Amino acid sequence: MSENIENLSLQKEMSDRKGYKEIMLTSISQNLRQYTMIIALFSIWVIFSLLTNGIFLSSRNLSNLFLQMVTIGFLACGMVLVIVATHIDLSVGSVAGTLGAVAAALMSRHGMNPWLAILITLCCGILVGSWHGYWISYKGIPAFIVTLASMTAFKGLTLAITKGATIGEFPVAFKSIGQGYVPTLFFENAAYNDTSIILGIIFVGAFILIDLKKRNNRTKYGLEVLPMPLQVIRMVALSVTIMVPCVIMSSYRGIPYAILLLIAVVVVLTFVSQHTRFGRYIYAIGGNKEAAKLSGVNIKRINFYIFVLMGLLTAVASIVFTGRLNAATTSAGTLFELDAIAACYIGGTSSTGGVGTIFGAIIGALVMASIDNGMSLMNIPIMYQYMIKGAVLIFAVWVDFSTKKKVA
Structure with missing residues (x-):
């Protein structure tokens, strides 16, 4: 009797692991294109930075890059x-x-x-x-x-x-x-634009809150959600994607x-x-x-x-x-x-x-x-x-x- 219970318990655990794995694979495949492009974007930045002796990732050039992107971004x-x-x-x-x-x-x-x-x-x-x-x-x-x-x-x-x-x-x-560009708030003569850093923190905080709220809503209605470890990795990756440009631009003139x-x-x-x-x-x-x-x-x-x-x-x-x-x-x-x-x-x-x-x-x-x-x-x-x-x-x-x- 006890062996049957153990077998059932083991089968359930294996089934849960299988379901967990399937959810992870499904979530990754559904978002693979966007995740791949984020990785590709950072790879492009690193490659051009190496080819231009660091000029590409300088705060001035990155600020110009974002300004060049804005027009196409709207379109x-x-x-x-x-x-x-x-x-x-x-x-x-x-x-x-x-x-x-x-x-x-x-x-x-x-x-x-x-x-x-x-x-x-x-x-x-x-x-x-x-x-x-x-x-x-x-x-x-x-x-x-x-x-x-x-x-x-x-x-x-x-x-x-x-x-x-x-x-x-x-x-x-x-x-x-x-x-x-956004003006500084507190330190006018500082080597960085404090407003840009504050805005970056606000953007990251808003993203995390919205992402967690979306997860809670999906859980509430019984819909599939990312496993928490994968959710955390996703939030960290996107938070870095948001914060890094803000920090780099803050050392030039700030966010345009x-x-x-x-x-x-x-x-x-x-x-x-x-x-x-x-x-x-x-x-x-x-x-x-x-x-x-x-x-x-x-x-x-x-x-x-x-x-x-x-x-x-x-x-x-x-x-x-x-x-x-x-x-x-x-x-x-x-x-x-x-x-x-x-x-x-x-x-x-x-x-x-x-x-x-x-x-x-x-x-x-x-x-x-x-x-x-x-x-x-x-x-x-x-x-x-x-x-x-x-x-x-x-x-x-x-x-x-x-x-x-x-x-x-």
């Missing part, structure tokens, strides 16, 4: 939702160039208040997004065709607004959006305002995509359009609002980019669409729709910006930079397709 945040819904937007680069020219012309040629110019630019972005959404959603024209037409048209419009010349020198309030604006957008869009009906509908459309339609989802309206949001984020990106350069040029926005699309694919967004995260897109944008920045520091000719970026994009799509084949 990638919107592009994720576009791709998840099985669309594509090829016009974001040209539209960003045009909207930047609009803001520049309003301030430099007409002496408009910078905040009013920003508001008008944002409204123009919404109008452009509405234009795209109308033709795509209600007229049934493929997004590829509509945005390809806009890509060409807005290049011409940029030339018309700028008249072929650079428009420059903007008010301080406008420039600070793209060039400004543009980064804080991007963080705010990421937080809002992550909430929208994961915890609102609109976000769930986007993933439902991308996962199975017919099933979503039969479930009562108004696909036309959702697609319309996706492109309106894309237009708004393109306007934000154009404002930050123009403010950082303190100029609007005829070539502004060139190849932004490539970087934004590549950032999404690198960050785990599926090219066939239905899968993708805002956080993953930001990691992808950092990878693209790091490759750009590192190659520039090494003085690699621009022709080879374009070739390498194209190779990175096709590799990311290949990984997506190969992963799907393995799952199938």
Whole structure:
């Protein structure tokens, strides 16, 4: 009798271990793409740091790197939702160039208040997004065709607004959006920016609290959660990912305002995509359009609002980019669409729709910006930079397709 009890106990223990192992493997496989990209990002940083004798990871260069990434980060945040819904937007680069020219012309040629110019630019972005959404959603024209037409048209419009010349020198309030840094709080003459460190601690604390709350909610409703050791490892890894850039940037001039604006957008869009009906509908459309339609989802309206949001984020990106350069040029926005699309694919967004995260897109944008920045520091000719970026994009799509084949 006692032997039977021991055998049952042993079987239960082995079953629990097997279940524990299965949960771990499932959790790792589901998040492997994002974890891999975080590891790849740090690997890229280490490699370029070695190749540039430490210049790449200097506080000044890292701050510049994040500022370079911000523009593509805004575009990638919107592009994720576009791709998840099985669309594509090829016009974001040209539209960003045009909207930047609009803001520049309003301030430099007409002496408009910078905040009013920003508001008008944002409204123009919404109008452009509405234009795209109308033709795509209600007229049934493929997004590829509509945005390809806009890509060409807005290049011409940029030339018309700028008249072929650079428009420059903007008010301080406008420039600070793209060039400004958070001021120090307590130690003005210190060798570091204390505000940046405090913000880093706040970001890490908020992330841990949200992650633990999410775990508790899943446990409460009987859903699978990561084993606690793996959860702790995950939280530590992501906390380091958040804190290290903040500490490094604090030793230069601090965290740029543009980064804080991007963080705010990421937080809002992550909430929208994961915890609102609109976000769930986007993933439902991308996962199975017919099933979503039969479930009562108004696909036309959702697609319309996706492109309106894309237009708004393109306007934000154009404002930050123009403010950082303190100029609007005829070539502004060139190849932004490539970087934004590549950032999404690198960050785990599926090219066939239905899968993708805002956080993953930001990691992808950092990878693209790091490759750009590192190659520039090494003085690699621009022709080879374009070739390498194209190779990175096709590799990311290949990984997506190969992963799907393995799952199938």
